[in-house]
Every structure is written in C-alpha cells, then in structure tokens.
Amino acid sequence: MEDAYIIKGGTPLHGEVKISGAKNVALKVIISALLFDNEVLLHNIPRINDVYELLHLIRSVGGTAEFKKDSTVLIDGRSVRTNKVDFLHGSKMRVSFMLFAPLLSKFKECYVPNPGGCRIGARPIDRIIEGMKAIGIGVDYDSGTGYYHAVMNRKPSGSYHFSKPSHTGTELLILIALLGRDAITLENTALEPEIDELIRFLNGSGAAIKREGTKITIAPIQTLHQNEPFTIIPDRNEAVTYATLALATKGDIVVDGIQKQLIQTFIQCVQKAGGVFQELKNNKLRFYYSGELVCHDIETKPHPGFMTDWQPNWAVLMTQAKGESIIHERVFENRFSYVEELRKLGAEIDFVKTPVENPMEYFFFNFDPSKKYNQAIRIKGPQKLHGGVLNIADLRAGATLVIAAFSAEGESVINGASILERGYEDFVKKTRALGGEIKKM
C-alpha cells in the first residue's frame, strides 16, 4: 500500500487553497444523525480516512452511511440493529464512544469499546463517564473485554459540572441529554466552535439547546427530523496548516473559506512573529512571508486560546524564526512526537522544564504529580533544515513533518501518509496546486 510521501523542499508555496469541511464537526454531526427519525443529508463532508472509518463503523451496526456524490453524505440510523460496537473498528477511533447516545436511544442498553484515536496522551474518558452517570446512565467497564456497558433504565435528568472542560465530552452529554425527562444543564463545558456547530445542526432539526458561556441547557426532545440538508463549516485546523505552510516556505497562500474569528488567536501570533496576514473578501485569508520571522512563545489552551492542534505546526514555523521560542502544551500530555523527527532535519529543539505554580489546574489533562511529563520545548531559530526520512506518529504531527519537509532543502521521505490523511483531504493534490513537489509511494 502506498503510505509514504516523497517531498522535494526548498520552494516557496504560492496560490489559493480551498479549505475542506471540518473533520471535528463532520464526525460528530454524522453520529448525531443516527438519532433522527428520517434520512439525513450532509454537505461538505471531507473525504478523509476518519470519515471513511466512521461510515464503515455505522454500517457495521446496521445503519446506512455513504457518500452520495462529491462531499454529500447520507445517514439513516433507523436500520441500526445491534447495540454492540465492533471492537476493532470502534477502538481505532476516539469519537466511537459518541455512539453511546444513538445506541442508548434505540436499545436503552449498549456496549462500546474503550476509544482509541491519535496517541497524544492517555486520553481517558473518566469525566465523560462521570457526566453520564450524573445524569442517570449506568456505566461499567469490563477490563477483560475492553468494553463499556451502558444502561438507561430511566430518562436522563439532573445536571453535570465538568471539573475540566472536554470537547467531545460536552458533545456526547448534549446528545444524551436530548433523551432526558426534563431540561439538563451542563456546566464548565468546552467552548470550541465545533460544539456550537453541532448545536446549530441539532437546533435546526427540532432541538432546543441554549448556550450561555460555558453553561449549556438542553431541553428534551420527542424526535429529531431533518427538513433540509446541513452543510459542514470549513476546517480551521486545515486552514492553519496551509497558513503555516505559506510562512514556513517563505511563500504566499490564500486560504479560502475560513471565518477569521475561528483562527483569531493564531493570526495574532503570526503577526507577532512577523508573518503577514491580510483579510480579503468572502472569507479568504492571505498569509505571506515578507522578511525575517521572529520568535514568539505560545501555550496551548482550549478555545479561544491557541489551540493544541496548531502547536505542532507552530513548532516548525519557529525553526525558521530568529531567536528562542518556547511552546507549552497544556491540553494533551503527549503532543511532542514530532520533536525527534524535526531534529533529524537539523532542527534545534530541547525539552525544557518551566516551573508551573499549580499544575493540577494549569494542565487540562489529569495531572499526576508522581509522573514525569515533557510539556514544554525550546526551539532555536532560524535553522536551515535538510531532507531526511521521517515517521508520522499522529495526525497533527504529520502536518508538521510535511511542512518541515517542504521548508527543507533536499528530499524527504515521510512514512505514515494514511495518518495525515485521517484529517487532510486531497493533501497531495492541494499542495501540488500550490507548487509543492510531492508524490505518494
């Protein structure tokens, strides 16, 4: 199977790139569509490996889930006939645990495997399970089988306060709360815009979900029904990757389709680092290089902070910036898999210990004082990168390695293309159209 890219770097990338539908909206909307009492049509679904995997998973429980044409997907959950999610496919994808909601709605009892996804930390779902229990769902985990068993003996009710926000956790509890006896309140929820898109989808189909800051109130529904197709917004993570590609290769790229406010924090950091940003008409954003970049420190935070998914991209940009930049990762506990790989291309990056006053609060994962963490790096720039043989360990690290390879002089081989293609549609086609020398083998 072709699973590597060969990239000849050193050429500035130029042109315009159309941003595809947002992965982290599409996946959740597809799962939510299984709650509907009719067929659901979704436009602008990206053709990426995570979507193919999820459609397959839905078919494996008996649902209809297929691309009709281009980027339109049809979902019909009425034919779902089993309450047990396939172990192999379910445990590959983190979002598979969101199937709790449609399966509980249909069968009142279900079995879902411990979720997988990119290996960017332990990624437990303890808060999510705690939230399910708080609103009345019985959940047990069987470590022998690797399955969660959930039971809904009565309609959910009550409220839940997240000790720390969780993006997918907020989304799953919203879906379960729709099955409630009366209105359910969730507090200290995540503020990611992808969650608000899910709410927009559900409210457009009969739900009454209200957000007031981090508090979300969900009224119970009789049924969800689609009257007109729903269109997924463009992917802010893909947009940031192409913006970084422009600056790191000393090029000039117009990113088409992304609302400026969705990547506002990234834009501010680009400007502080000396990159040029220009807002054009119709959600077109231009990023270009216009002289030396300078170091700029970041720390990742949930929205509206600097997003954890952008941090690996920022690291490669900082290899091209003058001075020493520090990156602090606060959201996931293992998001520096790319460091060793970038070093192979000549990047000077060290792990650093920077004192944190209250780590239990500072970090968004479950900080364990008895464990050793590598949560901060220092990057010295600018460095001339050269080609090398690299391995992708997770999705966003994959984007980082290809940006580095395009910025480097010479040829690189990057293994693990299928991991990058979990989240980036038409990556080879899009980067070639920008002048990139890339082929898959």
Ligand code: EPU
């Ligand atoms: N966490 C727990 N327990 C829980 C839930 C979360 O410890 O019960 C921890 C996580 O391990 C993590 C932190 O809390 O350290 C935040 O996790 P969160 O639940 O908010 O993240 P997620 O829902 O697993 C989603 C996206 C990620 C994105 C983050 C942050 C999807 C499918 N994934 O993850 O996207 O980085 O929110 O916005 O929506 C990606 O697209 O590459 C990706 C990893």
